[in-house]
Amino acid sequence: MAEGNVQGPSEVPDELKDTVTLTTLEKMIEAMGDLLSPVVSPIANAARSNSVWPLTFGTSCCAIEMMSVGMSKFDISRFGSEVFRATPRQADMIITAGTITRKMAPALITLYEQLPEPKYVIAMGACTVTGGMFNDSYSVVQGVDRIIPVDIYLPGCPPRPEGILDALLKLQQKIRTESYAERKKKKYRQNAVRYVDYDTGRPLEDLVDEARYETALALDPLKSLQESK
Amino acid sequence: MSETPAAKPPEEPKGPGLCGQFLKDHGIATTRLPDSCGVETIEIDGAHLEAAMKLLRGSSEIKLDYLVAVSGVDSADTFDSVYQLWSYSNNNELIIKVRVKKTDVVEGQLPLVPSLSRFWSAANWHERETYDLVGIRYYGHPYLRRILNVWDWDGHPLRRDYKQLVDALNDKAPGSFR
Amino acid sequence: MATDTEVDLTPRLKTDEMLINMGPQHPATHGVLRLILTLDGEIVRHTEPILGHLHRAQEWQGQNRTWFQYQALIDRVDYLSGMFTSWAMARAAEVVDGCEVPERAEYLRVMVSEMNRITSHLLWLGTYLIDLGAMFGFPFYPFREREKLLELFEEIAGQRMMFNYIRIGGVMRNPKDAWLSKLKKFTEEFPDRVDEYEAIVTENPIFLKRTKGVGILRKELGMDYGITGPSIRASGVNIDLRRTKPYSVYPKLKFDVPVNDRDGDTFDRYIFRIREMRQSNEIIKQCLDMLPQGEISGKKQIAGLRVKAGEGFAAVESPRGTLGCYIISNGSDRAYRIKWRNPSFCNLSILPELLKNHPIADVMAIFGSIDVILPDVDR
């Protein structure tokens, strides 16, 4: 994510051209800029907030509670989250239900990046908030916010289905109050916070650093040794 | 309830047990270890493991037909590979241990134990798991690759001297949670 | 792939095998299993399961936490049947420690575990039908009954899924009389509900088409792979620890273990789980009648809980099969080594054999029928 790459709010960054499409309505909103945004945003937001469709993403125990919330007793479709979609292209948010491990992290990042904008994340369960019960396990990522941006944190191990409904309502509130123009100004939040390598389970940036250091060492052993001192 | 036999202090067992005797009759030497909670436990040399298993599984009087689990243990001065065997037809149990002394392991290499997976399919994944977590190399295994951790993981987590990786994904000092 | 036309089509088209990656995020893998399938046309020739996407280091935690802390963690080994994981470890620790378990506690253990077996099978039933494509509608029924049991669990253990109810030496809490009568009411109406499911599913022609004769598991093969639980009983091996290696108060209870008389297919594995639910219901009824008064724990539930030095293996019959726990204790407040023998891990290892030469459409029907739960595989 190049920091110096400042873009106007109405432009889609080049590298995202294929994933982000602006509808005519959105283009109009943008053209009118801040002027019309206070009028149109609430309408668009109201529509958007009442049809947040989640992705079926569940890795472990919390997923069972997520399943219960879709079933007869709690029935999440009363709140507009009609169906759980199996593909990220059709979903608006991820409920990260269950522990994310180093091996699973790359898959979650891919899914997150495949969601079309605007996209939201509810970190469900202690495991995805901080690592939870398995906080100090060698193979667990200590909170999904280390790999993707999170909107709502929902603690509990597992949270009750009512908790999930509450988180959903909070998310709806957030969507309703946010200004679309503002969201654009903050850049498209397309990217993950950090990438993870599937084969080693380590952050990509560490591997790159290591590789750089090794090349430098190979090219000029003395100098890099001095630098490292 | 009297279903749990009281654990006695491990006393020296007298003579070989049922399975030990059976193996002795067929010319395989075993050492009897203290029973673990009433189950006969024997130690066997790695070289005889496969032959012994074949006998125990094939004979009609013992017929240990379920390989329940293979566990690896990093004991004080040995690496143990522990096999839990059950008999479905004879309602019998046996624990076999193969021990590799830590002093025998070449520096920088893993302890070696023969693999059972060619002859007993259940052993396949159990051995891969033990290789992954405890770091015992089962020679003769058709596909000895890490099964639970990522493929290029460093170290074997259930070793006593395992040092946890600290990076941006997992940076709590181990044990800080307690 | 035989055609009844006379034309020979075989050698003209050059065909190649195709690799398909399935998962780790797939709605029907019940979590995070990754399968690499080698296809020849529509037919699966080879499967490589890749596990460990949910490896949470349970065994490592076992030797780093005190016994008391670890008791709370092990419900997460198999979250659909947390009672059984607690029970397996409690039994192993009791065998090593030699402590007595009061009779009332044993009855309560049997009771809550059988309730747990029902919830686990109900969830399996619901999700299995989703796997087969009955996306909406039917799965609501099993969840209805499941919620009733979860409410009872919540009342007695304080949690819907992570009970931490069975402790080393006994159980955690005494049920109230109102709870017992609620459970009694549930057991009375439950058989009717099972009839309801059977009326919808068992003779449904689509269901029969998808499951009959699919994924036949040979008895010898199953034993070679160490398969346990309903999956192998549906193939004619009578291995049920409640009868073959009786523990707790099971010898005093009357119940059948349904066992098939031939090599079972996917449909058999379904029908045997349904029968098992009925039996579990019977067991709960008997326990309710026989429940004695008395203590509920033979060991003080304190943070400094210790287990005497020694080693031992104990297993219970979980809804998925033999759930074993191998403990080595050195007498301190932590275990020296805890090894789990998970039924799902062993049952899953047969998947490549079962999928061989089946069309790709059957992959989920077969995978669902062996009832694997991923944290139980990966720990």
Ligand code: SF4
């Ligand atoms: S928060 Fe608790 S219930 Fe949820 S995935 Fe983690 S351990 Fe399981």
